[in-house]
Amino acid sequence: MGRKAWLFADTKKGATSSAIVYSIVETAKANNLNVYKYLTHIFSKMPGMDFKNNPSLLEDLLPWSAKLP
Template sequence: TVNVLQGSKLAEAITYSVNQKASLSAFLEDGRIELSNNRAENKIRPFVIGRKGWLFSDTTKGAKASAIVYSIVETAKANKINVYMFLFYIFSKLPGIDFKANPSLLEDFMPWSQKLPDYCRNNQ
């Protein structure tokens, strides 16, 4: 055993680790969970970089709109969708659809939808 000064940063780190044991060892129980979170860290990098730009957004609504666009783009990339063609498709189709009357139609325009046209998909 090691004696650690109570209230020290090391004691806080040890207490945190012990309290998070279930979460920190979840990868041992489920093979789908990656040992590293590097992939997740890399996926949120555009948001972190964008955050600096949002500081200079003229309005809160403008900053929110920027965040939404980042989210759409990164979700499309994660689903192996050609971002340019996807945005072209949704911007040309969405304005003519009444989602209030039929909200379930929105699902067809999500980046993971199998109903997207082939030209939106990256064929790699």
């Protein structure tokens, strides 16, 4: 994604969502992760996790976590 991608957000909510995804991708890159493998990992783990009752579970999925495979 490049800077021109921001020109095509139709709504403020869409632009915010794009910025969140871009931030996750860039943070994964900054932590020397394979972005595709990282996203595949977190998207496969997140649906089965109870973040509402145990928000600390999210820490294991952050790009700088030592618990990532």
